Amino acid sequence: MNRDDANTDDLEPRLREVLHQDANRIQPHERRTEILAMIQHEKRNGEPARRWLIPVSAAASVALIGAVVWGVSNTGGSPRTTPAAGSASTSAPAGSPSAVPRPQTLPVPGPSQGQTPNGSVVATTARVVLPAYFVGATSQAGKRFGLYREFVRTVVPVRATPAQKARAAVAVAMNAEPFTSYEPYLEPWSGTSAKGVTVTPSRITVTLSGPGAPGFTDAQTRLAVQQLVWTAQGAVGRGNIPVKFILANGSRRLFGTYPTTATYKRPPKDLQYQVLAPIWITSPVRGQVFPAGAPVVAAGQSCAFEATTQWQLRKGRAIVRSGFTTASSGCPTRGTWQVRLGVLRAGSYTFRMYEVSMQDGTIFAETSKPFTVR
Amino acid sequence: MCVRTLTMAQRGVAGSADGMWAADRALTDLYAAHWRSLVRLSWLLVRDQQLAEETVQDAFVAMHSRWSQLRDQDLALAYLRRSVVNGSRSVLRHRKVQDRYLSAETSARTAHGSSLEPSAEARALDRATGERLVAALGRLPRRQREVLTLRYYLDLSEAQIADALSISAGSVKAHAHRGLSALRSDVEAMS
Numbered sequence: 001m002n003r004d005d006a007n008t009d010d011l012e013p014r015l016r017e018v019l020h021q022d023a024n025r026i027q028p029h030e031r032r033t034e035i036l037a038m039i040q041h042e043k044r045n046g047e048p049a050r051r052w053l054i055p056v057s058a059a060a061s062v063a064l065i066g067a068v069v070w071g072v073s074n075t076g077g078s079p080r081t082t083p084a085a086g087s088a089s090t091s092a093p094a095g096s097p098s099a100v101p102r103p104q105t106l107p108v109p110g111p112s113q114g115q116t117p118n119g120s121v122v123a124t125t126a127r128v129v130l131p132a133y134f135v136g137a138t139s140q141a142g143k144r145f146g147l148y149r150e151f152v153r154t155v156v157p158v159r160a161t162p163a164q165k166a167r168a169a170v171a172v173a174m175n176a177e178p179f180t181s182y183e184p185y186l187e188p189w190s191g192t193s194a195k196g197v198t199v200t201p202s203r204i205t206v207t208l209s210g211p212g213a214p215g216f217t218d219a220q221t222r223l224a225v226q227q228l229v230w231t232a233q234g235a236v237g238r239g240n241i242p243v244k245f246i247l248a249n250g251s252r253r254l255f256g257t258y259p260t261t262a263t264y265k266r267p268p269k270d271l272q273y274q275v276l277a278p279i280w281i282t283s284p285v286r287g288q289v290f291p292a293g294a295p296v297v298a299a300g301q302s303c304a305f306e307a308t309t310q311w312q313l314r315k316g317r318a319i320v321r322s323g324f325t326t327a328s329s330g331c332p333t334r335g336t337w338q339v340r341l342g343v344l345r346a347g348s349y350t351f352r353m354y355e356v357s358m359q360d361g362t363i364f365a366e367t368s369k370p371f372t373v374r
Numbered sequence: 375m376c377v378r379t380l381t382m383a384q385r386g387v388a389g390s391a392d393g394m395w396a397a398d399r400a401l402t403d404l405y406a407a408h409w410r411s412l413v414r415l416s417w418l419l420v421r422d423q424q425l426a427e428e429t430v431q432d433a434f435v436a437m438h439s440r441w442s443q444l445r446d447q448d449l450a451l452a453y454l455r456r457s458v459v460n461g462s463r464s465v466l467r468h469r470k471v472q473d474r475y476l477s478a479e480t481s482a483r484t485a486h487g488s489s490l491e492p493s494a495e496a497r498a499l500d501r502a503t504g505e506r507l508v509a510a511l512g513r514l515p516r517r518q519r520e521v522l523t524l525r526y527y528l529d530l531s532e533a534q535i536a537d538a539l540s541i542s543a544g545s546v547k548a549h550a551h552r553g554l555s556a557l558r559s560d561v562e563a564m565s
Contacts, residue, residue: 011554011557011558011561012526012554014503014507015507015511015522015526015554015557016526016527016529017504018503018504018507018508019418019508019511019523019526019527020527021504022418022504022508023414023415023417023418023527024414026413026414026417026423026426028409028410028413028414028423028426028427028430029427031409031427031430031431032405032409034431035401035405035431035434035435035438038431038435039401039435039438039439042435042439237424238424
């Protein structure tokens with residue numbers, strides 16, 4: 001064996017080891033929801049869903065940019081606290097084609113168009129799906145609150161910067177009113193608007209018109225601040241970088257309590273149970289329609305004692321199925337869960353997931369989502 | 375006129391509930407098994423976590439839409455690898471991430487800075503040697519870097535690498551040899 005071979009023999013295992021250790025420095029975020037949303041978009045529209053807009057060909061006489069940029073949601077779809085690709089999801093079957101979480105449809109303007117000097121038509125705004133967080137009651141008792149995430153469709157300028165996406169997402173998060181008729185969400189930012197967002201590698205600065213609405217408890221306002229932190233960070237997609245607030249009306253404290261001289265971040269993962277609602281149902285989304293004959297799979301996240309939560313499938317007042325599920329992790333680590341509901345008869349259903357207190361048997365946390373099979 | 379006679383049938387399968395179900399099933403299985411490793415593969419090539427995730431996300435969406443042509447999880451995985459390599463290459467071309475490669479190494483941060491905290495294992499590693507090797511890998515010509523990354527990170531065979539890069543097995547061997555030689559020289563020169 002010559003010298004080169006000897007060195008190569010040494011180099012190869014070192015290279016293998018170094019590459020694996022280097023690659024393991026990153027923790028890929030979950031993007032299953034975003035992938036499914038893009039697939040759903042393709043099915044509906046018959047065209048690829050593009051995350052970034054492809055430069056328009058100069059030869060094209062009409063350059064109408066594909067303005068529906070569903071994939072942008074991925075920039076903010078990541079701030080889940082726990083990877084979802086755990087054992088619970090690995091063995092589960094795929095959801096049916098229509099079992100794709102869809103963004104909430106809010107009344108937003110459609111993409112707008114402008115005209116270039118040579119007469120070509122280009123889109124000036126694009127519809128995107130962004131994650132927005134809301135403060136909501138974690139059970140019907142209304143004693144505890146946490147953050148819930150919604151994927152909301154909204155409009156941003158074409159080729160929107162992270163700051164523009166963050167501003168759009170923060171604006172959506174501050175307006176909980178469209179959800180309040182069917183979700184237990186509070187409106188701590190009622191009467192307050194997002195004036196602007198700037199983003200640097202080390203800070204997100206959110207300018208608000210005022211300090212927030214009065215009349216909320218400390219626990220609720222603490223979550224309201226976290227709500228904007230999570231939303232802005234999610235839209236920017238650069239991890240847990242500090243968020244600073246500026247109040248345009250000159251106030252120096254959010255809700256009269258939280259100083260604008262400070263910066264705010266998400267808590268570390270082992271404390272995120274103090275902020276996020278204990279149970280999220282990520283699929284089905286509210287009002288989702290499943291085709292009859294296709295199996296229905298419910299999925300979500302939870303932070304529950306012994307990772308155990310219970311579920312019910314209701315049709316009207318009748319409980320048609322029920323059971324319990326074990327998430328991939330127990331509290332304080334947030335885990336993911338899936339429940340295979342199988343093929344359901346046509347009709348309207350509600351999937352309810354809840355956790356019973358081990359101390360007194362009361363409902364500690366619960367959430368539910370209505371959906372339809374037809 | 376050259377018409378692929380199976381195309382309509384395949385479309386029929388793809389458009390049917392069974393076809394969709396199979397595509398969804400493949401997507402779920404492949405996602406569970408390979409999402410992380412493919413993102414990490416792309417990250418090794420582009421050094422930007424967000425771009426890597428977007429590249430792999432696009433690959434999964436494309437794989438799903440082409441399931442009627444693939445119809446086999448092994449073929450689909452090979453398709454995913456090709457898509458990820460091509461997508462990563464495209465990212466580098468369009469976004470000129472190459473410039474960030476070394477600076478990302480030295481500053482040890484990416485778009486997801488908080489997720490780049492070194493693990494206990496990484497801390498235990500001889501960091502100086504490892505970083506020198508990674509930096510040297512980053513200086514290799516693109517094709518050599520791709521071949522070595524696929525070979526030593528994913529442990530792919532020459533045939534699999536050839537398929538992923540759309541080159542011959544002989545070229546894979548040649549690129550690997552040149553790349554390793556260059557790496558060895560580079561590392562030795564710095565030591």
